[in-house]
Amino acid sequence: MYKQRGEKLWFIPDGYIPEISSGGLTSHESICVLNTSSEEALLRVTIFFEDRDPMEDLMVVVGARRTKHIRTSSLHKEGTPIPVGVPYAIEIASDIPIIVQYSRLDSTQAENALMSVMAFPIK
Amino acid sequence: MYKQRGEKLWFIPDGYIPEISSGGLTSHESICVLNTSSEEALLRVTIFFEDRDPMEDLMVVVGARRTKHIRTSSLHKEGTPIPVGVPYAIEIASDIPIIVQYSRLDSTQAENALMSVMAFPIK
Amino acid sequence: MYKQRGEKLWFIPDGYIPEISSGGLTSHESICVLNTSSEEALLRVTIFFEDRDPMEDLMVVVGARRTKHIRTSSLHKEGTPIPVGVPYAIEIASDIPIIVQYSRLDSTQAENALMSVMAFPIK
Amino acid sequence: MYKQRGEKLWFIPDGYIPEISSGGLTSHESICVLNTSSEEALLRVTIFFEDRDPMEDLMVVVGARRTKHIRTSSLHKEGTPIPVGVPYAIEIASDIPIIVQYSRLDSTQAENALMSVMAFPIK
Numbered sequence: 419m420y421k422q423r424g425e426k427l428w429f430i431p432d433g434y435i436p437e438i439s440s441g442g443l444t445s446h447e448s449i450c451v452l453n454t455s456s457e458e459a460l461l462r463v464t465i466f467f468e469d470r471d472p473m474e475d476l477m478v479v480v481g482a483r484r485t486k487h488i489r490t491s492s493l494h495k496e497g498t499p500i501p502v503g504v505p506y507a508i509e510i511a512s513d514i515p516i517i518v519q520y521s522r523l524d525s526t527q528a529e530n531a532l533m534s535v536m537a538f539p540i541k
Numbered sequence: 542m543y544k545q546r547g548e549k550l551w552f553i554p555d556g557y558i559p560e561i562s563s564g565g566l567t568s569h570e571s572i573c574v575l576n577t578s579s580e581e582a583l584l585r586v587t588i589f590f591e592d593r594d595p596m597e598d599l600m601v602v603v604g605a606r607r608t609k610h611i612r613t614s615s616l617h618k619e620g621t622p623i624p625v626g627v628p629y630a631i632e633i634a635s636d637i638p639i640i641v642q643y644s645r646l647d648s649t650q651a652e653n654a655l656m657s658v659m660a661f662p663i664k
Numbered sequence: 665m666y667k668q669r670g671e672k673l674w675f676i677p678d679g680y681i682p683e684i685s686s687g688g689l690t691s692h693e694s695i696c697v698l699n700t701s702s703e704e705a706l707l708r709v710t711i712f713f714e715d716r717d718p719m720e721d722l723m724v725v726v727g728a729r730r731t732k733h734i735r736t737s738s739l740h741k742e743g744t745p746i747p748v749g750v751p752y753a754i755e756i757a758s759d760i761p762i763i764v765q766y767s768r769l770d771s772t773q774a775e776n777a778l779m780s781v782m783a784f785p786i787k
Numbered sequence: 788m789y790k791q792r793g794e795k796l797w798f799i800p801d802g803y804i805p806e807i808s809s810g811g812l813t814s815h816e817s818i819c820v821l822n823t824s825s826e827e828a829l830l831r832v833t834i835f836f837e838d839r840d841p842m843e844d845l846m847v848v849v850g851a852r853r854t855k856h857i858r859t860s861s862l863h864k865e866g867t868p869i870p871v872g873v874p875y876a877i878e879i880a881s882d883i884p885i886i887v888q889y890s891r892l893d894s895t896q897a898e899n900a901l902m903s904v905m906a907f908p909i910k
Contacts, residue, residue, distance in 0.1 A: 485753035507608035630854035696801035731876035
């Protein structure tokens with residue numbers, strides 16, 4: 419049995435899916451999750467907006483002893499994806515402890531730009 | 542009733558509004574706030590400088606169950622904005638717990654550069 | 665005797681070695697370790713993947729009162745390096761407290777992009 | 788009397804002063820310090836290397852209710868600056884609590900790249 423590591427609740431206030439890509443890379447964001455344990459982790463993602471009610475219960479599974487780098491553009495709620503070009507924020511609630519990092523590649527202009535943060539954990 | 546999450550006091554030592562933009566994007570900073578609770582959050586922002594007294598009591602409201610990505614160039618105190626091209630630091634005090642991330646897009650040169658950090662919380 | 669500082673267990677969910685470099689710089693990641701103490705630190709690195717079992721027991725030594733900026737491309741297990749172009753995650757377990765930061769330089773396109781995070785510590 | 792905020796001891800494992808600048812901006816790193824209190828803060832900086840003993844006791848003062856964005860290239864010990872193009876790590880010890888963020892602008896190639904992290908605090 420491998421140990422569970424991290425926390426069950428994580429937040430990322432600065433979410434944004436760029437509308438435009440140029441050059442050889444596609445603009446994208448990734449929610450990077452690590453599950454060190456011997457059990458699958460079930461994640462429940464909530465998306466908060468500036469001007470409308472949250473999208474709730476976007477579900478993701480991360481396997482035992484696996485990482486998953488989740489493209490936010492792949493998340494959807496009954497077929498509806500997260501809108502592009504709109505500021506939003508992310509809550510990730512997991513049934514077991516995990517570790518979460520958020521990274522964004524922006525290739526709106528010809529060259530890419532990168533940013534990354536550890537998500538903010540709540541104990 | 543949704544739970545309050547995070548802390549009431551956050552700091553960002555590296556604030557800077559670039560003077561120049563080029564290419565298709567405008568240089569800017571964002572203070573990205575998430576308010577997960579069922580109540581509005583009232584933020585009181587203080588701006589610290591290297592060579593003069595702080596600007597105090599810049600007020601911002603973040604709605605219940607909403608995020609707000611605040612452009613620092615939109616903040617002002619009785620009509621006076623934060624000066625551009627000057628190093629500064631940011632204190633955000635909220636009446637209820639929130640979560641704060643800071644990001645900067647610098648397009649001083651032709652291509653953009655990105656950086657982001659979680660603000661530093663005080664319990 | 666100098667004090668040990670930091671934690672013994674650190675995680676970085678977003679690992680990725682870019683496949684392509686262009687311009688004057690080589691794309692690379694660094695695991696930057698600081699050992700403030702008077703004793704050598706022995707690090708045991710585990711690499712987690714999305715679709716296969718972890719690579720375990722990649723060993724690194726960091727001298728007393730020294731930093732080491734470890735290129736992930738230099739890590740290997742019985743001659744097998746970390747694969748390029750594949751999302752992965754990193755666990756660093758040390759026999760004494762250390763401090764760990766992770767940085768990536770991506771020069772996939774003509775100009776470089778940088779990102780950096782403090783690794784996530786477990787107490 | 789304004790409150791002291793933060794911690795007295797901070798670490799940044801990934802220090803590096805780029806050797807080359809191009810385009811309109813100079814490559815540089817900044818240690819960004821915020822002193823929220825009514826008293827001056829006296830900082831004692833230690834620089835750790837990969838292959839030689841640390842440089843100790845580089846002193847910096849940060850005024851009361853002031854921020855200071857310290858260029859690492861401005862730090863020196865009896866006239867000797869931190870060497871460029873060499874990996875190093877930073878310890879900042881303050882006589883009163885402060886908050887520390889580290890940022891790097893790299894303009895080695897024609898366009899700039901940015902990275903930033905909160906320094907790692909020890910309680």
